Amino acid sequence: MENRSSLLKIMDKLADIEALVIGDVMLDRFVYGRASRISPEAPIPILSITHQSQMPGGAGNVVRNIASLGGRARLVSVVGEDAEGIELEALFKTHNAMMPHLVKSVGRPTTVKTRFIADGQQLLRGDHEASHPLQPKTAGNVLKTFQEVAASADIIVLSDYAKGVLSDTVLRHVIAHAKGKGIPVIADPKSRDFSRYAGVTLLTPNRKEMVAASGMPCDTNYQVEEAARSLMAKAGISAILVTRSEAGMSLVTADEAHHIRAEAQEVFDVSGAGDSVVAALALAVAAGASLKDAARIANLAGGIAVSKSGTAAVTKAEVKQSLHNMEIGGLEMKVTGLDAAMERVSNWRSRGLKVGFTNGCFDLVHPGHISLIRQAKAQCDRLIVGLNTDDSIRRLKGPERPITHESARAVVLAGLADVDLVVPFAEDTPIRLIETIQPDVLIKGADYTRETVVGADMVEAYGGRIFLATLKDGFSTTGTIQKMLGKKDG
Numbered sequence: 001m002e003n004r005s006s007l008l009k010i011m012d013k014l015a016d017i018e019a020l021v022i023g024d025v026m027l028d029r030f031v032y033g034r035a036s037r038i039s040p041e042a043p044i045p046i047l048s049i050t051h052q053s054q055m056p057g058g059a060g061n062v063v064r065n066i067a068s069l070g071g072r073a074r075l076v077s078v079v080g081e082d083a084e085g086i087e088l089e090a091l092f093k094t095h096n097a098m099m100p101h102l103v104k105s106v107g108r109p110t111t112v113k114t115r116f117i118a119d120g121q122q123l124l125r126g127d128h129e130a131s132h133p134l135q136p137k138t139a140g141n142v143l144k145t146f147q148e149v150a151a152s153a154d155i156i157v158l159s160d161y162a163k164g165v166l167s168d169t170v171l172r173h174v175i176a177h178a179k180g181k182g183i184p185v186i187a188d189p190k191s192r193d194f195s196r197y198a199g200v201t202l203l204t205p206n207r208k209e210m211v212a213a214s215g216m217p218c219d220t221n222y223q224v225e226e227a228a229r230s231l232m233a234k235a236g237i238s239a240i241l242v243t244r245s246e247a248g249m250s251l252v253t254a255d256e257a258h259h260i261r262a263e264a265q266e267v268f269d270v271s272g273a274g275d276s277v278v279a280a281l282a283l284a285v286a287a288g289a290s291l292k293d294a295a296r297i298a299n300l301a302g303g304i305a306v307s308k309s310g311t312a313a314v315t316k317a318e319v320k321q322s323l324h325n326m327e328i329g330g331l332e333m334k335v336t337g338l339d340a341a342m343e344r345v346s347n348w349r350s351r352g353l354k355v356g357f358t359n360g361c362f363d364l365v366h367p368g369h370i371s372l373i374r375q376a377k378a379q380c381d382r383l384i385v386g387l388n389t390d391d392s393i394r395r396l397k398g399p400e401r402p403i404t405h406e407s408a409r410a411v412v413l414a415g416l417a418d419v420d421l422v423v424p425f426a427e428d429t430p431i432r433l434i435e436t437i438q439p440d441v442l443i444k445g446a447d448y449t450r451e452t453v454v455g456a457d458m459v460e461a462y463g464g465r466i467f468l469a470t471l472k473d474g475f476s477t478t479g480t481i482q483k484m485l486g487k488k489d490g
Helices: 004-012 059-068 083-092 136-152 168-181 207-214 221-235 273-286 291-305 316-324 328-332 338-350 367-377 390-397 406-414 431-437 456-461 477-489
Strands: 018-023 025-038 045-058 072-080 098-105 112-118 121-128 155-159 185-188 239-243 249-253 257-260 355-360 382-388 421-425 441-445 465-469
Touching (some): 004 291, 018 059, 025 059, 025 072, 045 059, 045 112, 059 072, 059 083, 059 098, 072 083, 072 136, 098 136, 136 168, 155 273, 168 185, 185 273, 207 221, 207 239, 221 239, 239 273, 249 291, 257 291, 291 316, 338 355, 338 421, 338 431, 355 367, 367 382, 367 441, 367 465, 431 456
Parallel strands (some): 025 112, 155 185, 355 382, 355 441, 382 421, 441 465
Antiparallel strands (some): 112 121
């Protein structure tokens, strides 16, 4: 994990942050039991109920996560005049850091989602809700409440579940108020029309929402970047963070893109994981983190959330522990032989991920290498770097090379976030690796041509493609070594 110490410092600042969440709150119910019989009335399982739980969901789950991460959160939302609305208010009172400001609506029920779970497997979800726009009087009360509590907010979160609270009028008013006061705004969208959120600091759609809004594929890093920049230009959005499940996250701004791999966790339940991401993201941004660092913290929170049962709240201690566990030993796990690499490749492909491959000596890693690797990762979901061993380099470049031992070169490459695996090879060319891995994309620098790229014919024969990365002028390992020797001789 890059900048681990700086991320820990951000985590220590979260207690000073107050977030204002406005959006669709709901009551999440979970009914647990065992299903060992089939009903005689219809071909459906009978659930023998063992226990039940309930907690705030939707915008309420964002508030829960903000509180559990150490921040404070106010919630502006709408509930019905019913028992479920009263139950929600009582649940919020269990934590002093959660401050609800709930507008009651006559004739509109509190949204309730009930999930039935047998032996860890969700069987059915039942929703009781109204999704039509708020009545003018109710919408007016929402805006009035927002104005009353917005003064103390360090950041505003728009949690849109398309249940009617965040109408066009409410969105315009809230975003305009925030811009006038210099308050950052993070929006978790539901609408396909991203222009409704124009002016927010950051938009956080998932991959499915990106595809629906852009009408463009979002399978690879490159495709996500293209779709995001198209939407940013059309909708007036300055930055987009796309959550991509097992493919991780992609942060796209006008000037750059960062692709963050998913943290390895056993996926138990994805309910509410997006809310955990938004909560961690909002607190980190308000605490002064860059969007890139905030996304890395949010990525850890999302990985923790999916390993829990039910609509999960991630704690500050859990995120800090994950950061503390990111030691150099984790980098060494990314350096592996071909057989072990193929096990991971098989797992990636079973999840529909695209695999890219590049190779080189990487002796004295310089900005040109970093640019090549960044461009390579933009073409795929997982990037493998083939690394010439010391003996291989001596045969290619002479007895004085390499300058840096292969184990050190491998760890340096593994420390780059864009690199997913480093596979050393002792041959003069990586043809055996390419033949075995069969990458979807083979990447080399633009100083090559398609005809001179080792393995190009093979890759194209099975349907893969070749990408020639733009070279960064002025950087060369050989040139650097010659300068060093020249200074020494002088």
